[in-house]
Amino acid sequence: MSFVSVFGVSVKNSVKAAIAAVALVIVLFVGALIYILVNQNNAASVAESGDGPQVMREGSHVLDDGGEGSVTVVEFLDFECEACGAFYPVVEDLREKYDGEITYVVRYFPLPGHFNSKNAAIAAEAAAQQNRFEDMYHRLFETQTQWGEAQESRAELFRSFAEEIGLDMAVFDESVADPATADRVELDLNEGERLGVSSTPTFFIDGEPVTLQKWDDLEKSIESAVNGDR
Structure with a gap:
């Protein structure tokens, strides 16, 4: 096997690894963004519904x-x-x-x-x-x-x-x-x-x-x- 072919394979593998790494970063970023947005929406829903902790409730x-x-x-x-x-x-x-x-x-x-x-x-x-x-x-x-x-x-x-x-x-x-x-x-x-x-x-x-x-x-x-x- 020639040096060129070996080098070519090595380059291809490096490119694939780089693409996979970038894809992983994107997935993690999107996941984190979704988590933040969902929690913000949940917090907003709690605030709007008044379902936060209350010192006195109906039925106390x-x-x-x-x-x-x-x-x-x-x-x-x-x-x-x-x-x-x-x-x-x-x-x-x-x-x-x-x-x-x-x-x-x-x-x-x-x-x-x-x-x-x-x-x-x-x-x-x-x-x-x-x-x-x-x-x-x-x-x-x-x-x-x-x-x-x-x-x-x-x-x-x-x-x-x-x-x-x-x-x-x-x-x-x-x-x-x-x-x-x-x-x-x-x-x-x-x-x-x-x-x-x-x-x-x-x-x-x-x-x-x-x-x-x-x-x-x-x-x-x-x-x-x-x-x-x-």
Whole structure:
């Protein structure tokens, strides 16, 4: 075989390799461009549909409705969280003090480190389906020291609370077993995470997160909002 023929083959192979490389670059570029455009379109669709994370949604559990023009306070809570338990009486005092001036909303945020936090939230959601959310809310916090930090299920104890507050137990059991009830709890949890919630309790006032450094920071923030200073 002559040098020319060998050289010719070599040149042809180099050209083919170069063409293949250029083609690969073009494919990758087009793919990246399509990815960017699709994600931009998806982001635009979310923005237009208003389906981004919301501090309060239709169907969120409202403990107090202050009416039009009231300050909206939203708490993401975990029924097993000791800090939430410590804030519970503070929150109850504030609800009474600002009755008619605030709309108080509760959302679930069961932390993974608490064995029964999701069980408690499911019990509360099952009670909510019988319009008795607040009764279960009180019962869970008032008894937190009895079941908090347990490393085995306390679902039966929560069921006894449902009996004590007079729920239809057949309906309650069906609600607890229904995956849609757990999905409702997860909806709050997932949206809380998208809003930046990472611990409990986390409070929002009129859509803005509250920074808690002292016990009276929540009251000061509510008072400021009620007075129009926020």
